[in-house]
Amino acid sequence: MKGLSFIDLQEQILQGQAGHYTSREESGVQTALIEAAKGELGLWHKTIQLPGILVDHLKIDAPGPIVIQTLEHMPSAVNLSFTLQGSSESVFEDLAHPIRNDQQKHNLLYLANAAGHHTLKPGRHIENIHIAFQPEYFRNMTGTDEATFAGLKDSMEKKRSALFTPDHGLIDLRIQQTLSDICNCVMTGSIKRLYLEAKLMELLALQVDALGSTTRAQDPAENELFREIKAYLTAHYLEEITLNSVCRHFGINEFKLKRGFQQHFRTSVIRYLTSLRMQQARQLLESGQCTIQQVTDLLNYSHANHFSIAFKKYFGIVPSQISRVKKVY
Structure with a gap:
């Protein structure tokens, strides 16, 4: 695209010349956030790093296509890829064909060599989540389950990049909820690391189950x-x-x-709509952007009590407890 590139903008942020960069570490969990805007290009990039795992959550607002180059020295990894908004195409040097990443799709692959590039297609809003497991961590985590991961582990032994399945799966409600739990975790200390590791294992299981269904579909x-x-x-x-x-x-x-x-x-249509509405309600209440009554009106509930009952049924707490829960964690 014309003007300042994605990589240039990231470099300026890290050097303190543009945008905002924060980083913190606690109990083995390193979290970093980049936020910036330059002209028509907007960037929000959050990473969560645990021993053996990297979670990469990227949001971009851009009027045209963007090409992101993958660094050649990046280590091999088992990658869980989720495209929430927009679409892209990934080209890796040791894969014969490009990988299309369409909106609301996901896949699992092993990359022996991450050198390549990603072309983010034109569109105002692009969002994806990428999770990388170090090979040794992945082997230990999946243990003796040779049947499910036989092809992937064979590729890892031969150091040959490969997809878990050629067909991408659709992001279902279970996967979407687990991604939200990981990216929006408010816990602290050693509990946070334990929670994230458990959720990441759950996410892998859900993804493999969904991809297995896709191959039959x-x-x-x-x-x-x-x-x-x-x-x-x-x-x-x-x-x-x-x-x-x-x-x-x-x-x-x-x-x-x-x-x-x-x-x-x-999931059902009604449960999916309820999930979207409740997640939005919680986000607005946690951020302090809206009062309980304002959220009630936004979600078209006739009375705040009706909203509170639905909220408690979904989250197990009433809306007024949100601020207290944040203080506990």
């Missing part, structure tokens, strides 16, 4: 339809959406909508 046209339905719900979840309105919008019947959404995302 589905008509590509139906995959695309339900990906579009999920994107529509994600964009309009604050509106008064009904099953009938979704069916009319996509020209399908209610039976196909309910069955297909459950098969693809392991």
Whole structure:
């Protein structure tokens, strides 16, 4: 793209010439955050590093395509890749074909050589989460499960990059919730490290289960339809959406909508909408941007008590406890 590049902007931030950079370490967990804007380019980049694991959460606002070069000296790793918004194409020197990373898709791969580049396609909002396990950590974590990871471990032994499966999976509600738990963890000290390690193991299990289902699955046209339905719900979840309105919008019947959404995302349309609304409510309350009454109105609840009941059913605490929970952790 024209003007200041992504890499140039990162360098200026780290040198204190632009944006904002913070970093802290506690009990073996290193967290760093970069935030900056330059012209039409906006950047938010958070990393969480534990022994043997790196979590990389990237958000970019840009009017045109961006190319990110991968450093040649980066060590080999088992990589969990999740594209939440936007799309990209990754080219690695020792993989025969480019990897397409489409919105709301994920995959698992081993990279013996990370040298290559990533082209982020045009679009205002781009967001992805990338998790890298050091090979030795991954071997110890997966133990003796040779059947599930046989192909991947064989590639690791031969130091040959490979995908776990050629087909990307759709990000279902379980994966989305676990990613949120990892990236928004508010715990501190040794409990934080324990929590993150447990959640990362859970995420790997969910991803492998979802990718296994993908290999048994589905008509590509139906995959695309339900990906579009999920994107529509994600964009309009604050509106008064009904099953009938979704069916009319996509020209399908209610039976196909309910069955297909459950098969693809392991949850119902209603539970998915509830999850989006409750996560947004918690984020607004934790940030102090809104009062309980304002969130009640935003989510179209008729009374604050009704919202509090729904919130407690979802999170196990009432909205007024949010500030107290933050102080405990």
